[in-house]
Amino acid sequence: MVKAVYIDHEGTEEELDVPEGWTLMQAAISNGIDGIEGECGGSCCCATCHVYVDEAYLEKLEPMSDTENGLLDNTVSKRKANSRLACQIKASAALDGIVIQTPEAQS
Amino acid sequence: MGDPIVIVGAGQGGLQLAESLRKEKFDGEILLIGDEPHAPYTRPPLSKALLLGDMSVEQLALRNPSALEKKRIGLLTNTRVTAIDRVAHTLRLADGRVQAYAKLALATGSRARELPVEGADLAGVHRLRTLDDVLAIQKELESARRVTVIGGGFIGLEMAAVASKLGKEVIVLESSERLMERVVTPPVSDYFLALHLGKGVDVRLKTQAQALAGNDGRVSSVILHDGVVLDTDLVVLGVGIIPNAELAEAAGLACCKGIIVDTCGRTADPDIVACGDCTATLIDGRMHRLESVQNAVEQAKAAAAALMGLEKPFTAAPWFWSDQYHIKLQMVGRSSGYDQMVVRGAVEEEAFSFCYFKNGVLIAIDSFNSPSDHMVGRRLVGNSAIRLTPEQAADKSFDLSSALN
Numbered sequence: 169m170v171k172a173v174y175i176d177h178e179g180t181e182e183e184l185d186v187p188e189g190w191t192l193m194q195a196a197i198s199n200g201i202d203g204i205e206g207e208c209g210g211s212c213c214c215a216t217c218h219v220y221v222d223e224a225y226l227e228k229l230e231p232m233s234d235t236e237n238g239l240l241d242n243t244v245s246k247r248k249a250n251s252r253l254a255c256q257i258k259a260s261a262a263l264d265g266i267v268i269q270t271p272e273a274q275s
Numbered sequence: 276m277g278d279p280i281v282i283v284g285a286g287q288g289g290l291q292l293a294e295s296l297r298k299e300k301f302d303g304e305i306l307l308i309g310d311e312p313h314a315p316y317t318r319p320p321l322s323k324a325l326l327l328g329d330m331s332v333e334q335l336a337l338r339n340p341s342a343l344e345k346k347r348i349g350l351l352t353n354t355r356v357t358a359i360d361r362v363a364h365t366l367r368l369a370d371g372r373v374q375a376y377a378k379l380a381l382a383t384g385s386r387a388r389e390l391p392v393e394g395a396d397l398a399g400v401h402r403l404r405t406l407d408d409v410l411a412i413q414k415e416l417e418s419a420r421r422v423t424v425i426g427g428g429f430i431g432l433e434m435a436a437v438a439s440k441l442g443k444e445v446i447v448l449e450s451s452e453r454l455m456e457r458v459v460t461p462p463v464s465d466y467f468l469a470l471h472l473g474k475g476v477d478v479r480l481k482t483q484a485q486a487l488a489g490n491d492g493r494v495s496s497v498i499l500h501d502g503v504v505l506d507t508d509l510v511v512l513g514v515g516i517i518p519n520a521e522l523a524e525a526a527g528l529a530c531c532k533g534i535i536v537d538t539c540g541r542t543a544d545p546d547i548v549a550c551g552d553c554t555a556t557l558i559d560g561r562m563h564r565l566e567s568v569q570n571a572v573e574q575a576k577a578a579a580a581a582l583m584g585l586e587k588p589f590t591a592a593p594w595f596w597s598d599q600y601h602i603k604l605q606m607v608g609r610s611s612g613y614d615q616m617v618v619r620g621a622v623e624e625e626a627f628s629f630c631y632f633k634n635g636v637l638i639a640i641d642s643f644n645s646p647s648d649h650m651v652g653r654r655l656v657g658n659s660a661i662r663l664t665p666e667q668a669a670d671k672s673f674d675l676s677s678a679l680n
Contacts, residue, residue, distance in 0.1 A: 187333075194334050197317075200294075200342030207572055209317035209335075210324070213596045213605055215650060234626075235603060235646050242650030242676075 170259035170266075176203045177272040186259040192268060193217040193255035203270025210255040215239040216274040217254040218247075222267035226250050229257060245271030277303065278375040279349070280582060281366060283356045283522070284382030285309025287318065288551030288571035290337055292380050293348045295579030303377070306349040308356060308368075313406055314338065315350075319568060321409045322433040323598050327440065328413075335406065359526035361544055378546045378582050381534060382575065383519035385552035385566065390425060390512050394487030399494035400510045403430050412511060419508035420444060423497050425484050427454040429597045431513030432467060436599040439474050446477040446505060448484055448497070458595075460610050462629055463641050467599065474600060516566060518553045531555055533564045538588035540578025548581050550574035567595050592639075592656040594649070601625070605649035608639030608656035617669035620645055628652075630668040637663050651675040 169185040172192055176182075186195040196204040196217070205216035212235050221229065229252065232240075236256050240247050254268065280296060282289045285307045293305050309315070316335040324330040343350055355369040359379065366374045387402035389395060401412045412434075416422070422438040424431045427449030438445045449456075453464035454471075471478050483500040487510060497505045518533040528542050529535045533555030540548040551571035555564040573589040580587035594607040602625065613631035620627030628648040631639040640652035655661050655678060663678040 190334055198336050198339045198342065200338050200345060206317075207568060208596065209319040209568070210330075211319055211596065211598060211603075213603060213646060213649075215646075235644065238645065238647035239650060241647050 170261065170264050172259065172263070173265070173267045174201050174203065175267065175269045176201075177270060188259050188261070190259050191255050192219070192257045192259065192266070193253070195259070196254060201270070203274070204254055205274045206255060207275070208255075212236060212239065212253065212255055215243050215253065218243045218245060218271055218274060219252060219254045219257075219268040220248055220271065221250045221252050221257075222269075223250060225263060225266045228262050232256065243271070244273045244275055278364065278377040279304035279306045280378045280380065281374060281376040282307045282380040282382055283366070284384055284519075284551070284553070285311070285315045285350060285352065286382060286384050286551065286571065287315070287337070287568055288384070288575045289380070289382035290315040290348075291572045291575035292382060292548075292550060292579050294346060295576045296582065297346050297348075299579055299583040299585065301579075301583060304349065305347065306351065306374070308351045308354050308366075308374075310353065310355040311405060311407075312353045314340070314343075314352060316406060321406060322403055322430055323437070325406075326409055326413060326416075326434070326437045332406065332410070356522060359522060359547075361526055361547070364546070376546075379548075380578060380582065381523055381542075381547065381549040381553060382551050382571070383522060383549075383553045385516035385518045387512065388515045388517050390484065390514055392484055392486050394489060394494065395512075397487055397489040397494040398492055399489070399508065400487060400512065402512050403434055404516070412509070415509050416441065416443070421446070421505075421507045422509045422511065423448065423484075423505060423507040424511050424513060425497075426513035426515070427451075427478065427480070428457070428513055428515065429455060431511070432471065432599055433597060434511050434513060435471060435476050436474070439471075439476050440600070444477075445475075446479065446497075446507070447471065448482045448499070449478070449480050450483045452481050454478070454480070459606070459641070460613070460616070460629065460631070462616065463604070466643070467602075467604075470600065470602060516552065518555070518564060520553050523547075523549065523553075532562050535562070536574070536578075538577065538590055539581040539586060540574050540589070541581050548578035550578045565593050567593065569594050590657075592653065594653055601644075603644055603646070605642045605646060606639070607649060607652040608637075610639035610641070613638060615665055617665045619648060619668055620671050630665070632665050632668075635664070637661070637668065648675060651679075654679055 208214040315337040358367040387404040577589040615632040626644040628642040642649040
């Protein structure tokens with residue numbers, strides 16, 4: 169299990185144990201984290217699992233695909249340098265303790 | 276406490292409706308009733324990542340039990356509702372029990388259409404709609420060498436792409452003269468035909484299966500309308516869906532291609548709303564039925580609001596997507612009736628969009644590996660304030676989002 173901390177836009181924290189190989193979107197959906205919608209079920213086509221990733225973990229993530237980059241250009245809440253889609257972040261030992269913040273709105 | 280709001284159908288729409296009720300501050304009891312053995316799960320990956328083995332069944336779950344509990348959403352799985360008594364405000368369940376409701380939401384979804392030919396009931400012939408369908412296909416896919424897909428729509432083609440990726444010999448039979456005829460434009464059909472042919476899939480247009488034949492109760496060949504016999508190890512049907520509107524119809528609610536609702540998900544009964552695949556809505560004088568996640572989710576939000584006495588209609592342009600091989604097709608708007616199409620981006624680089632205009636107005640965009648065009652398109656299509664010329668759309672250096680300003 170990989171620990172992941174989700175912080176909503178009002179600052180409320182929730183810590184989840186995410187099975188390795190699951191995406192942070194899947195764990196959020198399964199646990200009913202409201203700040204993540206994941207409307208397309210993780211197909212990387214709706215940009216409703218937009219998150220801001222804690223700087224300390226940003227470099228440990230896989231580089232983003234053109235698809236993810238294109239979707240992030242059009243998120244409802246503002247894109248920042250640490251914006252990623254949670255459906256593209258797979259839980260792994262290297263990411264244990266990762267902190268992500270959910271934006272004010274996804275859609 | 277009074278009777279609960281009961282939601283019939285525990286798919287994407289039903290679950291969304293339940294959660295939206297909480298978001299709209301409904302504090303009473305909510306009961307979600309589904310006829311599948313599984314708790315709510317996400318359907319789109321069934322014909323993509325799950326089938327390909329990139330995702331586990333557990334990862335499909337939309338909510339775990341504690342997440343539902345936290346929101347005080349009751350869930351009955353494996354439970355079929357057989358009748359609605361609108362006067363008594365009760366439902367009859369398949370096991371004979373009676374469930375009272377204060378308000379009712381129908382999110383009964385749809386089911387895969389059967390193929391009305393001899394042999395369709397043989398083992399090795401599968402529909403592709405539910406998790407159990409896909410698990411059954413997966414089990415047999417491993418040992419199958421030849422796979423026949425009947426129906427060249429989205430589901431059939433996604434199945435063909437997966438089977439081809441897994442190294443199977445794949446044949447697609449489509450009765451009309453082009454792929455995905457009902458839902459995409461001819462240039463999109465042509466593009467996907469070339470894509471599948473290029474991957475070695477044997478796509479046969481204007482071809483109908485007349486019968487399926489088998490050995491010892493298991494399918495072994497498909498007999499075409501012209502008498503040609505194709506050997507096969509596995510048959511997957513992707514010949515469309517039928518909305519599950521019978522329950523509503525039997526209760527006297529108006530149905531036409533689905534349960535008729537307004538843009539807020541309301542039926543003619545003030546205590547009953549509906550959302551998702553099972554519904555149809557009158558738009559511009561025609562009945563429309565959308566079969567998509569977006570429709571299930573957005574109608575559910577509107578319907579939940581309507582149950583709370585709020586007016587939050589769903590009127591956004593429809594969007595949809597399909598993954599086939601390395602191509603991600605994303606569609607927004609209704610392209611039917613277009614009189615001009617321009618290409619944005621480079622087709623040879625496999626990243627481009629077809630932009631459709633009618634009387635000079637942008638009505639739809641189909642994007643191929645161009646998510647940015649699609650996302651901007653969702654804000655452009657149907658927005659009467661925008662001004663975008665076909666020339667601008669065709670110019671990749673022109674920033675589409677600047678048309679919003």
